Amino acid sequence: MPAARQQERLVRLDDAGIRRKGRWLVRGVSFDVTRGEIVTLIGPNGSGKSTSARMAIGLLKPDEGSVDIRPGLRVGYVPQKMQIDRTMPLAVERLMTLTGTLTKREIAAALAETGISHLAKAEVQDLSGGEFQRALLARAIARKPDLLVLDEPVQGVDFNGEIALYELISTIRDRIGCGILLISHDLHVVMAATDTVICLNGHVCCRGTPEIVSQSSEYQRLFGARASGALALYSHHHDHTHLPDGRVLHADGTVTDHCTPGDGHHHGAAVADDHIHGPDCGCGHDHSRLTRSDALQKGNNDAR
Numbered sequence: 135m136p137a138a139r140q141q142e143r144l145v146r147l148d149d150a151g152i153r154r155k156g157r158w159l160v161r162g163v164s165f166d167v168t169r170g171e172i173v174t175l176i177g178p179n180g181s182g183k184s185t186s187a188r189m190a191i192g193l194l195k196p197d198e199g200s201v202d203i204r205p206g207l208r209v210g211y212v213p214q215k216m217q218i219d220r221t222m223p224l225a226v227e228r229l230m231t232l233t234g235t236l237t238k239r240e241i242a243a244a245l246a247e248t249g250i251s252h253l254a255k256a257e258v259q260d261l262s263g264g265e266f267q268r269a270l271l272a273r274a275i276a277r278k279p280d281l282l283v284l285d286e287p288v289q290g291v292d293f294n295g296e297i298a299l300y301e302l303i304s305t306i307r308d309r310i311g312c313g314i315l316l317i318s319h320d321l322h323v324v325m326a327a328t329d330t331v332i333c334l335n336g337h338v339c340c341r342g343t344p345e346i347v348s349q350s351s352e353y354q355r356l357f358g359a360r361a362s363g364a365l366a367l368y369s370h371h372h373d374h375t376h377l378p379d380g381r382v383l384h385a386d387g388t389v390t391d392h393c394t395p396g397d398g399h400h401h402g403a404a405v406a407d408d409h410i411h412g413p414d415c416g417c418g419h420d421h422s423r424l425t426r427s428d429a430l431q432k433g434n435n436d437a438r
């Protein structure tokens with residue numbers, strides 16, 4: 135692909151935020167996706183990944199900041215949840231055309247690309263989890279999108295299937311030359327397939343290339359031989375916690391309605407996937423900071 139085309143910016147979010155019912159769902163979100171790039175959003179449940187992705191493709195308008203989408207951008211989107219009536223007979227090739235017409239040739243090419251040509255006439259309700267994800271991917275790439283947005287594309291897929299699907303996503307990027315915005319919880323494999331990782335937790339917590347992160351000494355110390363994913367991105371110091379009611383508890387004990395991009399990193403929520411810090415956990419973090427359970431308890435007390 136020519137270099138100029140590769141640098142083509144497809145979408146840019148600049149300090150974008152979404153507010154609902156008096157609460158910021160995400161705030162201060164800035165990132166670009168350029169052609170040929172795979173950008174992955176990671177973060178705990180409810181951290182704003184889907185909301186940010188939906189802003190990036192114009193399904194949600196930001197309440198502050200801006201989202202610039204290249205004029206005429208063709209988007210292929212696989213949402214996290216699909217409303218498909220599993221009791222209705224629906225063949226895979228019909229699923230492909232539910233949201234617009236496609237030629238037989240386009241359908242055949244997309245099914246071949248995703249390795250499910252043999253399932254063209256199969257009923258969607260009979261597909262395995264991995265086959266269903268491939269069918270959704272086929273539908274999303276059939277119109278040769280400029281930007282492919284995949285919200286948790288490996289849900290319900292076993293470990294080997296996950297790796298195969300990520301490889302497929304990279305192959306599709308190379309062949310179609312699209313940009314890809316990926317949302318994933320699969321930190322152990324997401325590193326391999328990604329150019330840029332963005333860690334969200336109500337705002338952008340940190341970002342970086344997988345290579346730089348995986349070579350850091352803290353990464354090696356934290357995760358050693360079992361480290362093959364983006365877990366290292368979760369190893370930085372976090373200095374505030376989002377409370378269940380949406381307010382923010384800061385390291386100095388103060389509670390505010392929301393965090394801001396300048397707040398620094400979160401404590402606990404993102405680290406909790408592995409352990410709660412204590413004097414013996416050996417992870418190298420600053421243990422004078424509040425543990426997640428301490429922080430939550432303190433926040434709850436403050437709220438009373």
Ligand SMILES: Nc1ncnc2c1ncn2[C@@H]1O[C@H](COP(=O)(O)OP(=O)(O)OP(=O)(O)O)[C@@H](O)[C@H]1O
Nearest residue numbers: 154155159177178179180181182183184185186214
């Ligand atoms: N329309 C809405 N009104 C109010 N709150 C909303 C709305 N949509 C989403 N939320 C809340 O915004 C937060 C972010 O949701 P979002 O779906 O973006 O998170 P996520 O990071 O994709 O989560 P998950 O990993 O669980 O899929 C959640 O707390 C969610 O409950």
